[in-house]
Amino acid sequence: MLVQNLINLINLEADELLDNDTDNIPYINDAIDYLSFTLCSMADPEMITVSDITPNLVVPDTFVSFVPAKGYPVYIQSGIFCTTTGKTVPSVKYTTAKPHVSLVTDEIPFKDMYSSTLKMIASYLIKKKTYIPVEYTTVDKSFISDIVTSIKGAKGVS
Amino acid sequence: MLASDLLSELRLDLGDPAGTTYSDYQLMNSLNSVLRLVNISLQNISSSLIKKATTLTLTGGTAPLPDGFLSIYDVAAGSQSLLPQTGSLDLDDYTYRIIGNQIYANYDALNIIYLSVFTIVQTTDVLPVPDVFAELLKRYTKVFLAGGIDTSTATILPTIQSETYMLVASRERTKIVRKPSFYV
Numbered sequence: 374m375l376v377q378n379l380i381n382l383i384n385l386e387a388d389e390l391l392d393n394d395t396d397n398i399p400y401i402n403d404a405i406d407y408l409s410f411t412l413c414s415m416a417d418p419e420m421i422t423v424s425d426i427t428p429n430l431v432v433p434d435t436f437v438s439f440v441p442a443k444g445y446p447v448y449i450q451s452g453i454f455c456t457t458t459g460k461t462v463p464s465v466k467y468t469t470a471k472p473h474v475s476l477v478t479d480e481i482p483f484k485d486m487y488s489s490t491l492k493m494i495a496s497y498l499i500k501k502k503t504y505i506p507v508e509y510t511t512v513d514k515s516f517i518s519d520i521v522t523s524i525k526g527a528k529g530v531s
Numbered sequence: 532m533l534a535s536d537l538l539s540e541l542r543l544d545l546g547d548p549a550g551t552t553y554s555d556y557q558l559m560n561s562l563n564s565v566l567r568l569v570n571i572s573l574q575n576i577s578s579s580l581i582k583k584a585t586t587l588t589l590t591g592g593t594a595p596l597p598d599g600f601l602s603i604y605d606v607a608a609g610s611q612s613l614l615p616q617t618g619s620l621d622l623d624d625y626t627y628r629i630i631g632n633q634i635y636a637n638y639d640a641l642n643i644i645y646l647s648v649f650t651i652v653q654t655t656d657v658l659p660v661p662d663v664f665a666e667l668l669k670r671y672t673k674v675f676l677a678g679g680i681d682t683s684t685a686t687i688l689p690t691i692q693s694e695t696y697m698l699v700a701s702r703e704r705t706k707i708v709r710k711p712s713f714y715v
Contacts, residue, residue: 416549416551418549421551440550440551441550441551441552441553441554441557444553444554444556444557445554445556446556462556464555466550466551466554
């Protein structure tokens with residue numbers, strides 16, 4: 374799905390509260406971060422990278438955490454990977470966040486099945502910023518919480 | 532049985548096939564801890580499971596002990612069985628001495644049987660014990676993973692020992708058939 378397609382959905386949901394389409398992009402990036410952290414906390418396979426960790430390797434910007442968090446003879450210090458043995462540690466699993474978008478022609482970095490979730494999160498953030506009183510967005514917030522619970526249930530995470 | 536086969540069974544037992552709760556490193560670390568306790572248990576009864584035989588070539592009456600040496604079981608030079616020499620007495624043709632990681636004797640070669648230690652097992656290694664140990668290894672690996680070993684080493688070692696003894700009991704003996712009481 375393209376960013377523009379998601380913006381079209383957000384405009385329908387948020388009643389075109391923003392002046393132009395590109396104004397949606399920061400909110401979409403917030404939604405991407407929120408969904409990334411949610412899925413990373415579930416150790417979702419889509420978010421997991423497996424690689425060999427050599428000492429002094431620079432930690433990727435998108436790195437979130439090891440899976441399991443304390444399962445490897447590896448630690449991070451000053452932005453680089455260190456290994457307790459001083460040797461390469463093979464097959465280390467870690468989660469990474471999805472990249473941000475910057476153009477309406479960019480691809481949304483999630484599967485299409487997450488487009489509704491991204492739409493709701495971005496719309497909620499836009500409404501929360503715009504609505505007075507902010508309590509009007511309480512229902513949206515509650516609905517997003519239900520969606521996250523539903524995702525966890527679908528993925529077998531309690 | 533390969534260590535990776537045991538890990539696969541463990542992962543199913545733990546409900547963690549994807550390795551998101553426990554990494555292979557955590558499983559292997561706990562498995563190696565259990566193997567060390569099994570090793571101690573086997574050493575306590577001089578089990579044949581950890582006995583190894585080798586021939587050492589002596590230079591100037593001495594040779595380094597083999598890697599993984601734990602304790603000596605038997606020393607012979609040809610058909611002559613040797614005894615440990617005590618104190619500061621000189622070695623003769625019937626004795627040997629072990630100091631540090633060296634063995635001393637008045638021969639050019641020695642046939643020794645010794646009790647060995649398990650080396651650290653990697654996932655691709657064959658387990659140093661028979662498959663019948665799999666249940667014991669899995670059960671106590673889970674105990675280690677749960678962190679229950681921290682304060683209870685004193686209680687878990689005897690438990691592992693008693694189970695290990697049962698698994699290797701009479702391993703070196705053939706079946707003994709008792710003669711009937713009316714046998715003449």
